[in-house]
Amino acid sequence: MMFISYELVYSLGYLGALLAGFFSSVTIFFPTPGFLIVAAMAASHYFNPFILGLFAGIGAAVGETFPYWIAFGGETALSKKYDIKDKLVRIREYFEKYRAEIIIFFFAFSPLPFDVIGFFCGAIKYPFKKFFAFTLFGKVAKYTLICYAVYYGMEFAVRWYNAVP
Numbered sequence: 001m002m003f004i005s006y007e008l009v010y011s012l013g014y015l016g017a018l019l020a021g022f023f024s025s026v027t028i029f030f031p032t033p034g035f036l037i038v039a040a041m042a043a044s045h046y047f048n049p050f051i052l053g054l055f056a057g058i059g060a061a062v063g064e065t066f067p068y069w070i071a072f073g074g075e076t077a078l079s080k081k082y083d084i085k086d087k088l089v090r091i092r093e094y095f096e097k098y099r100a101e102i103i104i105f106f107f108a109f110s111p112l113p114f115d116v117i118g119f120f121c122g123a124i125k126y127p128f129k130k131f132f133a134f135t136l137f138g139k140v141a142k143y144t145l146i147c148y149a150v151y152y153g154m155e156f157a158v159r160w161y162n163a164v165p
Helices: 007-012 013-024 034-043 051-061 065-081 086-097 100-109 114-123 128-163
Strands: none
Touching: 007 034, 013 034, 013 051, 013 065, 034 051, 034 114, 034 128, 051 065, 051 128, 065 114, 065 128, 100 114, 100 128, 114 128
16 A cells, blocks of 8 residues: 555656655555556656656665665674674675676666665675665666656557557
8 A cells, every 4th residue: 555645746747756665665565556647647657767766766775775784783683692793794795796787786686675685785784785776776777677668668558548549
């Protein structure tokens, strides 16, 4: 269930797309279909699909930082109680060895559950700037692709429907 309505998002314009992306990503393990609101906005042909995807992607990337920070703080509390710091350092080195940036981008771009990656990166203390940068690239690419597909797909469908006798 969305926290904000389509009418509110539409009236806010690009800021509404940013909020839809944010609220759809900030809910941990309970995804909301913010991409449907953004897709509906793109289908209206009132908004530029690139700018719409950019704003929605930025909002989604900011929302995805919450699992990172929760795990980052949780790891600090756990390392004080248990001796896991060395193990997490080894896991982080292994993660970075196998192209962590590609993994983060792929999960951010795909419909796979990204919260798991956020928790994982926070727990191993993966550098936040890298985490956020590749999350941002993935989310912006995902939302921009959705916006362009709906924007031009709806136009094609309407032309095709009007051409059919």
